[in-house]
Amino acid sequence: MDFGKYIAHRGLHNEAVPENSLSAFRLAAEKGIPAELDIRLTKDMKLVVFHDADLKRMCGADVKLSELTYEELSEYRLCGTGEHIPLLKDVLKVIDGRVPLLIEIKRGAPLWITEKRLHRLLESYQGEYAVQSFDPLSMLWFRLFDCKTKRGILITEKCVGTFWENLKLKLCSKPFVWKRIAAPSFVSYDLRCITLEKVFSVIDTGADLYTWTADTPELIEAAKAFSKSVIAQNFPEDFDFQR
Numbered sequence: 001m002d003f004g005k006y007i008a009h010r011g012l013h014n015e016a017v018p019e020n021s022l023s024a025f026r027l028a029a030e031k032g033i034p035a036e037l038d039i040r041l042t043k044d045m046k047l048v049v050f051h052d053a054d055l056k057r058m059c060g061a062d063v064k065l066s067e068l069t070y071e072e073l074s075e076y077r078l079c080g081t082g083e084h085i086p087l088l089k090d091v092l093k094v095i096d097g098r099v100p101l102l103i104e105i106k107r108g109a110p111l112w113i114t115e116k117r118l119h120r121l122l123e124s125y126q127g128e129y130a131v132q133s134f135d136p137l138s139m140l141w142f143r144l145f146d147c148k149t150k151r152g153i154l155i156t157e158k159c160v161g162t163f164w165e166n167l168k169l170k171l172c173s174k175p176f177v178w179k180r181i182a183a184p185s186f187v188s189y190d191l192r193c194i195t196l197e198k199v200f201s202v203i204d205t206g207a208d209l210y211t212w213t214a215d216t217p218e219l220i221e222a223a224k225a226f227s228k229s230v231i232a233q234n235f236p237e238d239f240d241f242q243r
Helices: 022-031 088-095 113-122 136-145 163-172 175-181 196-204 217-224
Strands: 006-008 035-041 047-049 101-105 129-133 150-155 186-190 208-214 229-232
Touching: 006 022, 006 035, 022 035, 022 088, 035 088, 035 113, 047 088, 047 113, 088 101, 088 113, 101 113, 113 136, 129 136, 129 186, 136 150, 136 175, 163 175, 186 196, 196 208, 208 217, 217 229
Parallel strands: 006 229, 035 101, 101 129, 129 150, 150 186, 186 208, 208 229
Antiparallel strands: 035 047
16 A cells, blocks of 8 residues: 555644544545544543544643543534544545545553554455554554554654653664564654654665655655655645645
């Protein structure tokens, strides 16, 4: 499976269309561009499409997503629009195999619970997809139990949490760790941290290099030069996804 040059970060969203919404994925499918999305588990173990651990940024509520059932979660709206946080199964229905999906498994659930539920859901899905995570152990599940699914490792060197969380991120960014545990077919690298040395370190492992998140036309063009696929957002309205 080949994603092509561009992947829409959290769907094809804009000021009127929230990220990770059904409308964002519908628009990506209509434009024919592959879409990236994030998944988490609700309190009642439903797979939903949402990036953050809490609802502050997207819904204005100081509550963790994992503390709510899906019925409770469905009361909230994304960025003041009529859009709600979608179930992954509903996103799959909207995409309906029209474009490939890049599914990021977010941390927070017990080890391998999200992976198992995702696998069961995708067994009946007819479209193309790949999975990725910052956690090599997440991708180890697919290596052991679903090796046909294309898998990748996300890498950043930016501090995003507690001391121990950042220490884990730093450790998992080392090729000798993710290569041996996950054996990924691609590596998704944070553009804020990328260097020529790191580009070659990925290539030397035999993995494809994806990069994220290009959010200006200039950065999209620059990342395109050395990336197998660019995970991007804020595409100009007249952007040519075929170039």
